[in-house]
Amino acid sequence: MLAVVIPTLNAATRLQAALESLAPGRERIAEIVVADGDSTDGTRAVAEADGARVIEAPRGRGSQLRAGAAATSAPWLLVLHADSRLGPGWPDALREDGRAGWFRLRLDDPAPAARRVERLANWRARRFGLPYGDQGLVLPRALYDEVGGYRDMPLMEDVDLVRRIGRRRLVELDAEAVTSADRYRRDGYWRRPLRNLACLSLFLAGMAPERIRTLYE
Numbered sequence: 039m040l041a042v043v044i045p046t047l048n049a050a051t052r053l054q055a056a057l058e059s060l061a062p063g064r065e066r067i068a069e070i071v072v073a074d075g076d077s078t079d080g081t082r083a084v085a086e087a088d089g090a091r092v093i094e095a096p097r098g099r100g101s102q103l104r105a106g107a108a109a110t111s112a113p114w115l116l117v118l119h120a121d122s123r124l125g126p127g128w129p130d131a132l133r134e135d136g137r138a139g140w141f142r143l144r145l146d147d148p149a150p151a152a153r154r155v156e157r158l159a160n161w162r163a164r165r166f167g168l169p170y171g172d173q174g175l176v177l178p179r180a181l182y183d184e185v186g187g188y189r190d191m192p193l194m195e196d197v198d199l200v201r202r203i204g205r206r207r208l209v210e211l212d213a214e215a216v217t218s219a220d221r222y223r224r225d226g227y228w229r230r231p232l233r234n235l236a237c238l239s240l241f242l243a244g245m246a247p248e249r250i251r252t253l254y255e
Contacts, residue, residue, distance in 0.1 A: 039066060039067070039112045039113060039114065040063070040066050040067050040068060040112055040114045040116045040176070041067075041068055041069050041070075041071065041107075041110030041111065041112035041114070041115055041116070041179075042060060042067055042069070042070040042071070042115075042116045042117075042118060043071050043073060043106035043110065043116070043117050043118075044056060044057075044070070044071070044072050044073070044090070044117075044118050044119070045072075045073050045074075045075070045095075045099050045102035045103050045106065045119070045120065046072050046073070046074045046075065046077060046081050046085070046120045047074070047075040047076075047077055047081075047097065048077045048078060048079045048081060049077065049079075049120035049121065050080040050081045050084050051079075052120050052121040052218060053072070053081060053084045053085060053120045054084050054088070055123045056119070056120050056121070056123050057084075057085070057088040059123035059124040059125075059126075059128075059216075060118075060124065062126055062127075062128065062129050063128060066129060066132075067116075068110075068111075068112040069091065069110055069112060070085075070088075070089065070090040070091065071090065071091050071093060071106045071110055072085040072090045072091070073093055073095045073102040073103065073105050073109070074092055074093070074094055074095065075095060075096070075097035075098065075102050076094065081120075091109075093105060093109050096190070098190065098191070098192050099171070099191075099192075099195055099196075100188050100189055100190050100191035100192065100193075100198075101188075101190040101191075103117060103188040103195060104187055104188040104189070104190060107182065107187055107188065108187075112179070113178065113180075114178055114179060115175075115178075116174070116175075116176045117171070117174065117175045117176075118174050118215075119174075121172070121218040121220070122172050122174060122215045122216065123215070123216050123217075124141065124174065124213065124215055124216075125141070125144070125213045125214035125215070125216060127212075127213050128211070128214075130212075130213075131211040131212045132211065133209060135209075136178055136180075136181065136207075137181075137208065137209045138175060138177035138178075138181060138203050138207055138208050138209070139175070139177070139208070139209050139210070140163055140169035140174060140175055140176075140208065140209075140210060140211060141173050141174040141211050141213050142156075142173070142210065142211075142213070142214050142215070143155075143156050143160055143163075143170075143173045143214070143215060143217060144156060144214040144215065144216045144217065145216075145217055145218075145222065146216055146217070146218055146219055147219035147222070147223065149219075149227070151222075151227035151228075152219055152227070154227070155222060155227060155231055158231065159173070160173075160210075163208075163210065166205070167201075167203075167204065167205025167206075168201070169200060169208070170196050170197070171195070172215065172217040173215050173217075175196070175199075175200070176211065181203065181207065185199070185202040185203055186202065187199070191247045192247050192248060192251045193237070193247055193250065193254055194237070194238075194241045194247045194250065197238065197241060233253070233254065236253065237250050237253060240253070
């Protein structure tokens with residue numbers, strides 16, 4: 039059984055699609071927890087209308103995810119961003135071999151530049167064991183607890199966690215996480231990936247996430 043954890047911040051316009059994408063696997067979902075960072079729109083109403091439990095958490099994806107996971111008890115965790123939705127075949131892609139799994143990234147934009155970003159993101163996840171949070175993550179709670187779970191970080195919480203999990207305990211799942219391309223359309227299909235790469239490089243080099251956030255923002 040799965041506990042789904044979704045961090046949110048003013049996500050009312052996207053959250054409904056994320057919740058609806060869970061429908062094919064509802065019989066395997068024990069609970070859905072939305073960890074909200076004090077949204078001022080209708081995020082709570084959207085979540086509760088779909089049967090999710092909303093908890094308040096200190097703003098920041100790392101702290102919200104940590105609080106969301108702590109509020110659940112199912113033996114498996116499924117972490118999903120509010121602007122992502124899972125492909126229809128995702129329940130059949132789940133594995134029960136004790137490893138963590140990530141979904142192939144798909145952007146909701148027909149532009150060729152979006153395909154380039156997808157290929158690079160999925161290659162990074164396969165080659166280096168570094169899937170980002172917008173690719174979703176499924177993992178046993180025992181493994182989550184073993185590595186210490188999410189840390190209270192302003193960003194890079196996803197990379198920090200999968201590095202502690204380790205590449206050998208990460209596997210690609212045969213399904214997609216379809217994610218909003220709004221950030222790429224706004225910031226540019228070259229500029230945003232280069233900025234993300236710069237942030238990743240600084241983090242891997244040991245720079246504190248608090249300092250990296252200045253560049254990211």
